[in-house]
Amino acid sequence: MNTVIRSQLLRFSVGRGQQFRFSTAAANGNDLVIGTVDETLGIAMLTMNRPPANSLSLEMNEAICTSLKTMESNPKIQSVILSSSNPKIFSAGLDVSELVSPHPDRLPKFWNSLQQLYLDLYGSRLAVVAAIQGHAPAAGCFLAMACDYRIMSSGDIGGEGGGDMKKRFVPTIGLNETQLGIAAPPWMGQLLVRTIGFRQAELALAMGTLFPPDRALSIGLVDAIESEQHGAESTIIEGLSELLPSISKDQASNPLMQKAFKQATTFAKIPPHARVASKLVTRQSHIHDMIATRDEDTAHFCGFVTQEAVQKNLIAYVEAMKSKSKKK
Numbered sequence: 001m002n003t004v005i006r007s008q009l010l011r012f013s014v015g016r017g018q019q020f021r022f023s024t025a026a027a028n029g030n031d032l033v034i035g036t037v038d039e040t041l042g043i044a045m046l047t048m049n050r051p052p053a054n055s056l057s058l059e060m061n062e063a064i065c066t067s068l069k070t071m072e073s074n075p076k077i078q079s080v081i082l083s084s085s086n087p088k089i090f091s092a093g094l095d096v097s098e099l100v101s102p103h104p105d106r107l108p109k110f111w112n113s114l115q116q117l118y119l120d121l122y123g124s125r126l127a128v129v130a131a132i133q134g135h136a137p138a139a140g141c142f143l144a145m146a147c148d149y150r151i152m153s154s155g156d157i158g159g160e161g162g163g164d165m166k167k168r169f170v171p172t173i174g175l176n177e178t179q180l181g182i183a184a185p186p187w188m189g190q191l192l193v194r195t196i197g198f199r200q201a202e203l204a205l206a207m208g209t210l211f212p213p214d215r216a217l218s219i220g221l222v223d224a225i226e227s228e229q230h231g232a233e234s235t236i237i238e239g240l241s242e243l244l245p246s247i248s249k250d251q252a253s254n255p256l257m258q259k260a261f262k263q264a265t266t267f268a269k270i271p272p273h274a275r276v277a278s279k280l281v282t283r284q285s286h287i288h289d290m291i292a293t294r295d296e297d298t299a300h301f302c303g304f305v306t307q308e309a310v311q312k313n314l315i316a317y318v319e320a321m322k323s324k325s326k327k328k
């Protein structure tokens with residue numbers, strides 16, 4: 001398995017003077033995460049880049065944490081946009097291959113990396129804006145909930161066919177674990193309660209509901225929705241293009257990315273000490289609770305996932321996923 005081996009400064013731009021980019025890569029050289037930073041604006045962009053679905057493996061979790069820490073260590077940066085290089089999938093949640101027939105040494109490490117991702121993201125001194133361009137099921141939804149603000153794509157008319165044949169692309173978001181025969185861990189479930197309130201969360205967790213954007217907005221799972229139609233006369237916002245990594249340059253006129261950029265800019269202008277202190281007012285107790293039960297949570301997770309019945313469910317689920325993908 002790959003291990004994250006570098007978080008490297010790749011380029012220093014002379015254009016804006018204080019903009020640079022780096023990537024956090026696995027041993028095979030793939031950039032799992034691409035980071036760009038604009039010190040003048042005080043904002044950064046962290047683009048998840050693990051094809052095909054930005055699923056969260058041990059290495060991916062570590063790469064996101066490493067990149068976030070790199071950004072946090074720069075005192076000029078106050079906010080960050082969390083985005084995906086895949087326009088149709090924000091993150092498909094945990095990499096299911098981590099759960100199926102797991103190696104006994106790797107499984108607790110994997111779970112620890114997810115716990116750490118939660119602690120780093122939810123407790124970050126940076127204001128994190130999730131630009132949710134596509135699907136965000138299960139731990140993909142968790143990632144978004146650990147941010148400070150969520151903007152979701154309203155869905156789009158896909159490029160398949162024309163006229164009446166046009167196919168609507170509707171992304172969904174939610175903790176759908178029960179549909180997979182597993183349960184979200186307590187801290188993830190509680191994050192949903194904190195985000196959408198007790199009754200809505202109770203129902204959504206039991207049913208494993210995946211919400212389309214309008215429903216997600218109406219229950220407060222996301223803060224805003226935005227079309228992704230790039231208008232012919234789209235305005236270009238100064239600074240966004242430079243912040244986008246080269247693989248996502250075409251997103252500069254995307255209204256969703258523009259909205260995320262504006263929100264990140266707004267966050268960056270708030271006095272940082274006050275913003276961070278107020279963030280801790282609402283988040284610190286949840287973080288402390290999670291740290292206090294961390295080892296117990298890991299033991300519970302490993303015990304649960306390795307049960308024969310759970311493994312059977314997961315194997316069937318992965319097979320169904322693969323055959324669906326093959327049929328396309």
Ligand SMILES: CCCCCCCC/C=C\CC(=O)SCCNC(=O)CCNC(=O)[C@H](O)C(C)(C)COP(=O)(O)OP(=O)(O)OC[C@H]1O[C@@H](n2cnc3c(N)ncnc32)[C@H](O)[C@@H]1OP(=O)(O)O
Nearest residue numbers: 052053055092093094095096135138139184185301304325
């Ligand atoms: C203490 C309690 C203990 C128990 C705790 C359990 C842990 C609970 C916490 C979190 C659970 C999870 O996150 S489990 C993962 C859940 N995720 C899903 O169920 C999503 C599955 N994927 C999809 O539904 C779809 O892929 C999609 C809606 C995200 C996108 O659909 P689309 O049609 O665009 O793409 P494809 O389905 O064709 O997929 C493309 C490609 O990606 C691979 N893929 C997708 N999801 C995953 C994944 N989660 N892990 C690994 N790989 C994934 C899929 O197989 C395709 O690959 P190939 O083209 O190579 O076949």
